[in-house]
Amino acid sequence: MRKLAVGVVVILLPVVLVFKSIFVAGSLAWGDAPHFFPEEIRELVLEPLAWTSRGNNFGGVNKYVFVWPLMALYGLISNNDLAIRILFYIPSVVFSVLGALLLTKYLKLSKVTQFFTGAVYLLNTYFLLLVDGGQVGVALAYGLFPFAMLRIKKFLDSPSLKAYYFSLFVLLFLTIADPRVAIIAVLTVAIWQVLELKLKRLGYLIPLLVAWIGVSMYWIFPLLKNDAIGVLVSSNPAVFGEITRPPVYFAGIPVLVFLGGLLKKERTYFVFLLLFLSFSFLTLGIIPFEKVPFGFAFRDSTKFFIPMILFAGILIGNAADKFKNFLFSAVCFLYILFLIYPAVVGKMNFVLSSRNPGNDYQKIYENLKADDSFFRCNDYQKIYENLKADDSFFRSVWFPERHPLTFELEQKPALNAVELAKERPFAAINAGEDVLNFLNNKDFTNLFRLFGIKYLVLSGNARQVSQSQEDEKSWNTILELVEENKNLDRVDWGVSFPVYKLKEDTYPDFYSVDQIVLVVGPDLGLKYIFTPSIYLEDGKWDPRILEGKDKGSIKILFNGKGKDDLVMGLLQKYFVSPYQNSASQWAVHQTDQYLKYKYELLIRGISFTDFDYSRGIAFSTIPGEKIKFSFNVPKDGTYILAVRSMNEKGSGLVWKVDTKNLKKGNFDYEYKNDSQISILNAVALVPESEYEKALNLANAFVSNFGIIDTPNLKSMGEIKTLDVSKYGTLKYKFKTPSSGFWVIHNQKYNELWKLKVPVYSMVNGFYVKPGWNDLSIEFRGQENVRWGIYFSSILLILVAIVYLWRKS
Numbered sequence: 001m002r003k004l005a006v007g008v009v010v011i012l013l014p015v016v017l018v019f020k021s022i023f024v025a026g027s028l029a030w031g032d033a034p035h036f037f038p039e040e041i042r043e044l045v046l047e048p049l050a051w052t053s054r055g056n057n058f059g060g061v062n063k064y065v066f067v068w069p070l071m072a073l074y075g076l077i078s079n080n081d082l083a084i085r086i087l088f089y090i091p092s093v094v095f096s097v098l099g100a101l102l103l104t105k106y107l108k109l110s111k112v113t114q115f116f117t118g119a120v121y122l123l124n125t126y127f128l129l130l131v132d133g134g135q136v137g138v139a140l141a142y143g144l145f146p147f148a149m150l151r152i153k154k155f156l157d158s159p160s161l162k163a164y165y166f167s168l169f170v171l172l173f174l175t176i177a178d179p180r181v182a183i184i185a186v187l188t189v190a191i192w193q194v195l196e197l198k199l200k201r202l203g204y205l206i207p208l209l210v211a212w213i214g215v216s217m218y219w220i221f222p223l224l225k226n227d228a229i230g231v232l233v234s235s236n237p238a239v240f241g242e243i244t245r246p247p248v249y250f251a252g253i254p255v256l257v258f259l260g261g262l263l264k265k266e267r268t269y270f271v272f273l274l275l276f277l278s279f280s281f282l283t284l285g286i287i288p289f290e291k292v293p294f295g296f297a298f299r300d301s302t303k304f305f306i307p308m309i310l311f312a313g314i315l316i317g318n319a320a321d322k323f324k325n326f327l328f329s330a331v332c333f334l335y336i337l338f339l340i341y342p343a344v345v346g347k348m349n350f351v352l353s354s355r356n357p358g359n360d361y362q363k364i365y366e367n368l369k370a371d372d373s374f375f376r377c378n379d380y381q382k383i384y385e386n387l388k389a390d391d392s393f394f395r396s397v398w399f400p401e402r403h404p405l406t407f408e409l410e411q412k413p414a415l416n417a418v419e420l421a422k423e424r425p426f427a428a429i430n431a432g433e434d435v436l437n438f439l440n441n442k443d444f445t446n447l448f449r450l451f452g453i454k455y456l457v458l459s460g461n462a463r464q465v466s467q468s469q470e471d472e473k474s475w476n477t478i479l480e481l482v483e484e485n486k487n488l489d490r491v492d493w494g495v496s497f498p499v500y501k502l503k504e505d506t507y508p509d510f511y512s513v514d515q516i517v518l519v520v521g522p523d524l525g526l527k528y529i530f531t532p533s534i535y536l537e538d539g540k541w542d543p544r545i546l547e548g549k550d551k552g553s554i555k556i557l558f559n560g561k562g563k564d565d566l567v568m569g570l571l572q573k574y575f576v577s578p579y580q581n582s583a584s585q586w587a588v589h590q591t592d593q594y595l596k597y598k599y600e601l602l603i604r605g606i607s608f609t610d611f612d613y614s615r616g617i618a619f620s621t622i623p624g625e626k627i628k629f630s631f632n633v634p635k636d637g638t639y640i641l642a643v644r645s646m647n648e649k650g651s652g653l654v655w656k657v658d659t660k661n662l663k664k665g666n667f668d669y670e671y672k673n674d675s676q677i678s679i680l681n682a683v684a685l686v687p688e689s690e691y692e693k694a695l696n697l698a699n700a701f702v703s704n705f706g707i708i709d710t711p712n713l714k715s716m717g718e719i720k721t722l723d724v725s726k727y728g729t730l731k732y733k734f735k736t737p738s739s740g741f742w743v744i745h746n747q748k749y750n751e752l753w754k755l756k757v758p759v760y761s762m763v764n765g766f767y768v769k770p771g772w773n774d775l776s777i778e779f780r781g782q783e784n785v786r787w788g789i790y791f792s793s794i795l796l797i798l799v800a801i802v803y804l805w806r807k808s
Contacts, residue, residue: 010333011119015093018123018343019131021354022089027081029404030350031463033134036080037384037407044075047789048218050226050781051730051750053413057420058395058451058748058763061226065785066219067137070176088136089351092143097122099146104314106150107268112329116317117310121146123336126305128343132352134404138303141178145306148174148185155208156193156201161806164208168799171212179216180303188307191278195271214795221788226752226781252335253312260315263322272311272318279308349465379495383457386493387412393509394454399478400436403462411509415453421595423748424538424761425450428523428609433599436478443526445487449506450529451763452746455491456482456500509746511719512737515552516757516765517708518543518701520566521559522609522652523761524713531713532744533557536569538761539591539614540749543569545756546705547697549767553741555708556701560652563698568642568655570694574684576629578618582668585625586680590616604677610653611761613644618680620673631667631685638662638688647675659688719744730779736772743768745777752781 021028029035036044048068053059070087077083100121104114121127130139151170155163175182186205193202213220261273285301316336320329337344343352384407387396393411401416408414420426421435425447430437438444448454458479467475479498482488488500517524517533524533536543546554556566579588589597591614601608601619618627633639642657660667671680686694722743724734734743744765749758754777759765768775 011097011115014123014337014344018128018340018352019093021352022085022093025081026354027405028084028089028134028351031132031134031404033084033136033351033404035404039388039409041075041078041080044071047729048785049730050222050785051779053410054408056748057415058423059413060748061750061781065222065788066179066216067176068218084136088140089131092131092139093122095143095147096127099143099150100310100313103146103150104317106154109314109317110321112321113314113317116320116332117313119333119336120313120316121310123340124309125340126302126309128340128348128352132348132350134351137178138181141174141181142306144170144174144177145181145185146310148182149189149310152185152189152208153192156189156198156204159201159204161803165799165803167208168211168215171208172215175212175216181306184303184307188275188279192271192275195274211795211799215792215799217791217795218788221791222781222784225784250339256316256319256332257312259322260317260319264318269315269318272314276308276311276315279304279311283308382493382495383407383499386491387455390454393452394506395452396455396457397448397453399456399458400461403459424523425529427594429526430595431602433595435595439478439481441526442485442487445485445502446526446529449502449504450760452506452509454502454506456488458482458498460497507719507746508721510722510724510732510734510743512722512743513719514741516554516742516759517713518546518554518556518705519559520556520569521561522611524559528710528713532742532759532765534757534759534765535611535761536566537611537613538758539572539611540758540761541756542572544697546701550741550769551704551706553767554705556705557708557710557713563702564655564657566698566701567691567694568644568684570697571684571686571690572613574686574690575613575615575682576631576684577615577682578627578680579616580629581618581627582630583628584618586618586620586627586673588616588618601679606648606677606679608679610681612681615682620678621676623673623675625673627671627680629669629683631669633662633664633667633685635664636662640686640688640691641669642684642686643671644681645671646679648677649675653679653681727776730782732777734775734777736768736775737770741767741769753777753779
C-alpha cells in the first residue's frame with residue numbers, strides 16, 4: 001500500500017506541474033481549441049450542420065459531423081471554459097494514465113512496467129504538444145486509445161456478447177473524438193493478433209466492424225454523399241507534427257525500448273518490440289496512404305505516434321523492471337521528466353503555459369456583447385461587442401488568420417486572410433506565391449465589398465511565439481498596405497491592434513441581377529469585378545445547363561478567345577488532365593497549385609492569366625521533353641484530337657484540333673516540347689458526332705444570347721436586394737424578383753445548393769424567371785446528415801434490443 005501511495009505521489013507531482021493550467025480558472029482558447037461566445041454556443045445543441053462557415057472561408061461542407069454528440073453536450077453545459085475542460089482536457093489527461101494502467105494490468109505486467117507505461121504515455125512530447133496546441137479532439141482520442149485497445153483485445157481473447165458490446169461502445173466513443181484514431185486502434189489490435197499467431201480470432205472483428213460502421217453512419221453517410229472527401233484533403237502539407245532533429249540526449253529512449261524488448265526472452269516482449277517498430281515506420285509518413293481508400297485522412301502520419309508511444313512505455317517499463325534496481329528505475333523516471341522539462345517548468349507556448357490571451361481580445365468581445373463576466377480578455381470582448389452591434393450581414397477577415405477568440409455567427413462569418421488566395425478572384429490579382437500579395441493592389445477592397453467583407457482585423461498570428469526579422473518585416477508591410485489604402489477607415493474600438501472598416505457598403509448575402517455574362521477566356525479583372533460573370537473555362541460546372549435559358553438572361557463575352565474555345569468548353573467531360581499522363585518528363589502541377597505554377601511561369605517571362613478547367617497544367621523548359629497519354633477508343637470511327645497548349649510566344653492557351661480515324665482499342669498520344677517553354681493544359685479525344693453537337697450548341701448560344709464587348713460591361717453592375725427569410729436548417733425563402741433572372745448567394749459554390757453556376761468562379765448563382773412562384777433555397781446536403789442520423793439511430797436501437805433480449 002505504501003508503494004502504491006508513493007507511486008501515485010511521484011507521478012502526480014509532475015502531472016500537476018505540467019497540466020496546472022487545465023485545473024485552474026482561465027481561458028484555454030489557443031491553437032485549434034474551440035471557443036464559442038454565448039450566441040454561438042446555443043447553436044451547438046441543434047442538429048449538426050452539413051454546411052458551415054466556421055473554419056471555412058465563404059462556407060463549406062462540414063468535415064467534423066462525427067464530433068456532433070460531444071459538441072451537443074458542449075452546448076448544454078453552455079459555459080465555454082467549463083465545457084472544454086470537462087469534455088476534452090481533463091478526460092484526455094485522466095484517461096491517458098488510467099487506460100494505460102488498466103491495459104498493462106490486464107496483460108499481467110509488473111507494477112514497475114505499469115507505472116512506467118502510465119508515466120510515458122502521459123508525459124511525452126507528443127501528447128504535451130497536442131494539449132498545448134489545442135488539438136482537443138486528438139488529445140481526447142489519445143486518452144481513450146488504451147481503453148479501446150483493452151476492450152477489443154479482451155473481446156478477441158475471450159469472445160462473448162458482453163465483451164462485444166463493450167468493445168463496440170468504447171470504439172464508438174473513440175470515433176466521436178477522432179475516427180482516425182479509432183481506425184488505428186482496430187489496426188493495432190489486428191497486427192497484435194497476427195504477431196501473436198492468433199489468426200482465427202481475427203474473424204470476430206468482422207461483426208464488430210459492421211456494427212461500428214452502422215452506428216457511425218451519422219457522419220459516414222454525409223461524408224460520402226456531400227463530397228466532404230474532396231475538402232478533407234489539403235494541398236498544403238500538415239504543419240502539426242513537423243519536427244527537427246532531436247537533441248542527442250533523446251537517444252536514451254530507443255536504448256531503453258530495445259533493452260525492454262530484448263533483455264527478456266519471452267515472446268510477449270518481442271511482439272511489443274515489433275509493434276513499436278511497425279508504428280515507428282508508419283510515423284515516417286513514407287507510405288502513400290492517398291492511394292488507399294480514405295487513406296488521405298492519414299497524410300499526417302503523426303497519429304501513429306499513439307500506439308508507438310504506448311508500446312514504448314511498456315518496453316521502457318520492462319527494461320526498468322528487468323534490472324530490479326530502485327536507483328535505475330528512479331534514474332529512468334527522472335530522465336523522462338528531463339526530456340519534458342519545458343513543460344514541467346511552465347515554458348510551453350499556449351494552453352500549458354498559463355498564458356493570458358491579452359487585453360485586446362476582451363475589448364473585441366466587449367464591442368460585440370456587453371457581458372463583462374464572461375471573458376477575462378478585454379480587447380476581444382470589445383471587438384465582439386462592436387461586431388455583434390452591426391445588424392447587417394457581413395464578414396470579418398482576420399490577418400493573418402482567425403484568433404481562437406474570434407466571434408462569428410452564421411450572419412457574421414470570420415475569414416482567414418491567408419486562405420483568401422485559394423479563391424480565384426483573389427488569386428488572379430496575386431503576382432507571386434505570397435498568399436497576401438493581393439494587398440499590393442489598392443483596389444482589393446472591391447473584392448472585399450463584393451463578397452461582403454466589411455471589417456479587417458489585424459490581430460497578428462496567435463500561433464507564432466516569436467517573430468524573425470523577416471516575419472516582422474512582412475507583417476509591417478501588411479500593416480502599411482492596409483493603413484495606406486484610401487478605401488478603408490480605421491475604427492477606434494480601444495484595442496491595441498488595428499481594426500479597419502470598408503468605407504462603402506458591402507454586398508448582401510443574397511441579391512439578384514438582370515443579366516449574367518458568360519466569359520470565354522480569362523478573368524475580367526478588378527475593372528469589371530462588379531459585373532456578374534460566369535467563366536466557361538474554370539471547370540467547375542457544365543455549361544450545357546444554360547441551354548433553354550431566356551435570351552435576355554445571359555450575354556457572351558469572348559475575352560481574347562473565339563468560338564472554338566466555346567465549342568471545346570461544352571466538351572469538358574472528354575478532357576484529360578496533365579497529371580493523368582501515362583509517362584512524363586514535364587513538371588506537372590494540379591489546379592490547387594495555381595499560385596505556384598503561375599509564379600514559376602512568371603519568373604520565366606510568361607504572364608499566365610488563363611483558367612485551367614480545374615485540370616492543372618504541365619510545362620517543360622527543355623526542348624524535346626515528352627509527355628504521353630493513353631486513350632480508350634470505344635469503337636471504330638472518326639475522332640477529334642484536341643490539345644490546349646501555348647509556348648513562350650503565345651498570349652494564352654489555345655486549342656489545336658486534328659481529325660483522326662481510329663480503330664477500337666487503345667490510342668497512345670505523345671506531346672513533345674518543340675519550344676523553349678511549352679505549357680499543356682488538357683488533351684481530349686472527342687467522337688466527331690459529339691464535336692458536331694457541341695458546335696451546333698455553341699452557335700445556338702451565340703444566336704440566342706448575343707455577344708457583348710467590354711465597353712458595355714460598365715452598366716451591368718446594378719443589383720437588387722432580396723427579402724429572404726430563413727425557415728429551417730440551411731433553408732431560405734424569397735419572393736421571385738419582378739425583374740431579373742439570376743439570384744446570387746454569397747456563399748462558396750457547391751452543387752448541393754442546387755444553384756447551378758459559380759458566379760465569379762466562386763459563389764452560387766441560379767436562374768429564376770419573373771412570374772415564378774415564391775422560391776426557396778436549401779442545401780440538400782442537410783438531408784444526407786439527417787439520413788445518416790436515422791441510420792445510426794436505427795442501428796443503436798437494434799443493438800440495444802438484441803442486447804436486452806440476450807440478457808433476459
